[in-house]
Amino acid sequence: MDGHPFHRTTDDELRREAQAWLLRLTSGHATVADAQAFRQWCARSPAHAQAFARTRMLWEDLARHAPNIRESSQLSRKQPSRDRGGPRMSRRAFIGGAVAATAAVLLARAPITAWLEADGADLRTAKGEQRRVEVARGVVVEMNTQTAIRLVPGGRGMTLLEGEATITTGQWLAQPFAVQAGNGRVLAAASSECNVRCMDRGVQVTCLEGSTELACGGLEATVKPSQQLGYDDQGPGVAVAVNPDVAMAWRRQLLIYDDEPLSAVIDDINRYRPGKIILTNRELAARKVHARFSLDQMADIATLIHDAYGADITTLPGGVILLG
Known part of the structure; x- marks a missing residue:
């Protein structure tokens, strides 16, 4: 995979090389020499390590949705050079080494990428962190792990960029507190409590107390206490009964x-x-x-x-x- 010493490797070339390494490490024929060469390749530059990290993440995402992806993968069949006579590593051991290398890259990039979607957030929680904040007069928000919130000026509402939050409102609240999440809008009235969870698969709204209204895709719905309603780009689903003690166990x-x-x-x-x-x-x-x-x-x-x-x-x- 070595090129001319003055040749600048393009993104496409890096991607092809990363794919070739991924095929090699999942082949079951990796050697100790392969492991050493792989580490050297990753160490050439941050771009090399990041290219493999992106390829590995894509492979894991595809594997999650297609159990036979390892057998049917259409990745490039180019293989890195290797010493066939060296001692063999087990497939499991080599994959483990690759995962570890990828994890190191992902952890190093975490401060940059973890909040990519949360750019401009006013409030954030890290992994494992929980936080309670009074965001406006009469409005208290409890933030679960890995949550990002952007506040609306004047205390009129907020945008839940990512994560999970419980909104509790006081009885003197003059108008509903608006929570924008995904492509929907949740309105928490006075003397109410609701939980909003915004993840990759969509948004879930759980009403714990009082009145919670939802507007999504031109449709409106009411979520009653001990009910949960989900919505995504296709619009809202159907409200279902939930056990608040189970759904909100993270608060305990x-x-x-x-x-x-x-x-x-x-x-x-x-x-x-x-x-x-x-x-x-x-x-x-x-x-x-x-x-x-x-x-x-x-x-x-x-x-x-x-x-x-x-x-x-x-x-x-x-x-x-x-x-x-």
């Missing part, structure tokens, strides 16, 4: 899961703990989970899952843990 430093696939549980847990847990077993990922975790247990979560389901644990640098 708890995470409660009721008959949810372990993959979804891990996605949620990753929002609270440093590093990342990666499931490598599809059957394990599909297992339904009934569990209650304290936020104080986040450091031991992999061990707890191992004890409950017999999952194998591989611990890597950067807080990355493979469960399979």
